[in-house]
Amino acid sequence: MSILTTIYMIEKIIVKKQSGEKEPFSRAKLDHSLERAGASDDIIEKVYEQLSGQMYDGITTSQIYKKAFGILRKLRRSTAARYSLRKAIMEMGPSGYPFERLVGAVIETKGFQTKVSQIVKGQCVSHELDVVARNQHEQFMVECKYFNSQGKNCNVQVPLYIHSRFNDVKKTWEKDPANKGLRFSGWVVTNTRFTDDAIDYGKCAGLTMVSWDYPKGKGLKDMVEESGLFPITVLTTLTRKQKEILLEKEVVLCRQLIEKPIAFGKLGLDLKKQKRVLDEARELVGKK
Numbered sequence: 001m002s003i004l005t006t007i008y009m010i011e012k013i014i015v016k017k018q019s020g021e022k023e024p025f026s027r028a029k030l031d032h033s034l035e036r037a038g039a040s041d042d043i044i045e046k047v048y049e050q051l052s053g054q055m056y057d058g059i060t061t062s063q064i065y066k067k068a069f070g071i072l073r074k075l076r077r078s079t080a081a082r083y084s085l086r087k088a089i090m091e092m093g094p095s096g097y098p099f100e101r102l103v104g105a106v107i108e109t110k111g112f113q114t115k116v117s118q119i120v121k122g123q124c125v126s127h128e129l130d131v132v133a134r135n136q137h138e139q140f141m142v143e144c145k146y147f148n149s150q151g152k153n154c155n156v157q158v159p160l161y162i163h164s165r166f167n168d169v170k171k172t173w174e175k176d177p178a179n180k181g182l183r184f185s186g187w188v189v190t191n192t193r194f195t196d197d198a199i200d201y202g203k204c205a206g207l208t209m210v211s212w213d214y215p216k217g218k219g220l221k222d223m224v225e226e227s228g229l230f231p232i233t234v235l236t237t238l239t240r241k242q243k244e245i246l247l248e249k250e251v252v253l254c255r256q257l258i259e260k261p262i263a264f265g266k267l268g269l270d271l272k273k274q275k276r277v278l279d280e281a282r283e284l285v286g287k288k
Helices: 003-011 027-036 041-052 061-075 077-083 085-090 097-108 157-175 196-205 220-227 240-248 254-259 261-266 271-285
Strands: 014-016 022-024 113-121 126-134 138-145 183-190 208-210
Touching: 014 061, 027 041, 027 061, 027 077, 041 061, 061 077, 077 085, 077 271, 085 220, 097 113, 097 126, 097 138, 097 220, 113 157, 126 157, 138 157, 157 183, 157 196, 196 208, 240 261, 254 261, 254 271, 261 271
Parallel strands: 138 183, 183 208
Antiparallel strands: 014 022, 113 126, 126 138
């Protein structure tokens, strides 16, 4: 079978999406996702060539991801780690605390001081806020809606609830002399997506809405990639159990592992294995 015939057949393959919808396989979408992970043109071509022989009609998007990840992992681990970011964030659970730490750290790179898991008194009741962020000009509360599996989206009930909580907290913040001159706002951040109604309500209520890919070019994925604050769950050189141990010890980010390699003491890794893990982490965050 010629290469042209193979390409033609692949482009006719029907892919099943997570939602159940079906669409023709898109080489452009595959290339774009690999490009976003930092893959070179040469690596993208190699992934496509190897993936071509494993495609079939009715294949799911998750199966395509698994196959592409497996190929990429053999070619370049750090690129495979970036490619697995969405899945890696879903592996930060089951509790949402590590996700809150990630969100707080990312917001800090924007010039804010942050506090995670804070009890704040509102005018009516006290609220446990996932993240409170502040700089010289503004202060805002962040509600982190974390899901450890795909297919679950934030509906309109989420921003409705957060908006009411924010209004209660805001009344207290406004009375505090230490907050004089500050602007106040509420954020909702999720690692999945919002329904259309949720986005519409959030916009109308003045909430900042951040999902995996919303707003376009400024979503959670973009924020993590730009900051270089990758969670340890992206590392391909650690097992799932080893990642769970680190998360339990509140080692959430690759940066923490680089800055405090003493955390390896909990894993029982030899020096050679530790070096492999640190090399991958450093390449991800851009540190030599």
